[in-house]
Amino acid sequence: MAKIERVRTDLFRVPLERRLTDSTHGVMIDFELITVRIEDADGRQGLGYTYTVNHGGAAVATMVERDLAPVILGKDAARIEERWQDMWWTLHYAGRGGHATSAISAVDIALWDLMGVTAGLPLWKLFGGYDPTVPVYAGGIDLELSLEELLAQTDAFLDDGFRAIKMKVGRADLRQDVARVAAMREHLGDGFPLMVDANMKWTVDGALRACRALEPFDLLWVEEPTIPDDLRGNARIVDGGRHAIAAGENLHTVYEFAQAIDAGAVTLPEPDVSNIGGYTAFRKVSALAEANNLLLTSHGVHDLTVHLLAAAPHRTFMEAHGFGLTAFIVDPMPVVDGHVTAPDTPGHGVALDFEALAARAPH
Structure with a gap:
């Protein structure tokens, strides 16, 4: 499997179809979506994403861009456990959960999607x-x-x-x-x-x-x-x-x-x-x-x-x-x-409409 060539992170504020409420988070009218797209040296791509409720999405996106992307760039995309451990220990002192594992999640999901695409197998x-x-x-x-x-x-x-x-x-x-x-x-x-x-x-x-x-x-x-x-x-x-x-x-x-x-x-x-x-x-x-x-x-x-x-x-x-x-x-x-x-398409099979999401990027 080829090395990781590019990592792209995007942040969107997505409106909910209807107002949501629960006992601790209060009223929710939108959420923050953080997407990660990883491309290997052969041009194959994997997609990952995470979300936050009401607040905190920019911090997750920043962690991916500033802290995690440099750790995985140029590395073997197939060695996902090694990439995970590198990310975990990079953010360990500032993390051990919370925003750190949300950031790691988005990257890890993208790596597994890329693995499935490369292998020609659905993740399940x-x-x-x-x-x-x-x-x-x-x-x-x-x-x-x-x-x-x-x-x-x-x-x-x-x-x-x-x-x-x-x-x-x-x-x-x-x-x-x-x-x-x-x-x-x-x-x-x-x-x-x-x-x-x-x-x-x-x-x-x-x-x-x-x-x-x-x-x-x-x-x-x-x-x-x-x-x-x-x-x-x-x-x-x-x-x-x-x-x-x-x-x-x-x-x-x-x-x-x-x-x-x-x-x-x-x-x-x-x-x-x-x-x-x-x-x-x-x-x-x-x-x-x-x-x-x-x-x-x-x-x-x-x-x-x-x-x-x-x-x-x-x-x-x-x-x-x-x-x-x-x-x-x-x-x-x-x-x-x-x-x-579960779909039979390679990877996780989820494709996002980034053209539609572009209007939801914070300005």
Whole structure:
């Protein structure tokens, strides 16, 4: 495989199709998209990207441009683990997570895409291959929607082919959360896969109280009931909450996942390929989950993630994120009867419409 010849980084502020709300991030009307395009000496290209919520995208783009691109230029594009380690240690003192692993993620994803293009294989096969048809759920970011709007959104998700749905909880009055979940369960019927996401809103005692109140509604899981930093508290929730507990979108290193799993603080690891360190790190978290007999889910960027879950025998539902890039993806994956199918095109198969995105570059 040829050496890395060029690295291009771009930053865009992308409007959301509708106003989104959850319990900790407030109102979201757009997000920042950071793209990385890597070209080797033979002219082949790989694409990677990550995103930030509300703030921080410029810092990620700067890290790629100033700190990571010089580290990988001129190096063998096929030695991805070596490139990853070089990037990790370059940013280690200033990073060990956060913006640093988001920057590494975008580059790593681009390197794996280039690897797949060069090999002529889709990434899900390059990762070993299991089943390209992956169950998917609609992740609503909908805390402040009225009940009528929430149910209308649910019907739209069903019309779009989804057969599993996650809704937001974490209102100031737990009784409102309970009433909304009860209405959703009645609307969807018994047995329909329904999850809730508190976005770290509750204290440990508050989470235990909420889990007990939500027990009658047969939830597939409760997500991020409290802050990820409190491993003992999360373990208390796992032990006493009477639900499966999904978490991980705010864990940004393999080591954090290892500590959470060892502490019994999570039953459904949920890494995000765009902030954990890319495909390289996500696959290590996947192996940790399998070795500990845990099912695996995911957060965000489902267009990229589908290859990882298509190669994982212990996967459960994949999230189709509310931050979807559908309007800017040349050929988005359709949802058919609750599933998406990983593409058979080389690499990850995602092509962005950079002409359309150009109007979203900050001035």
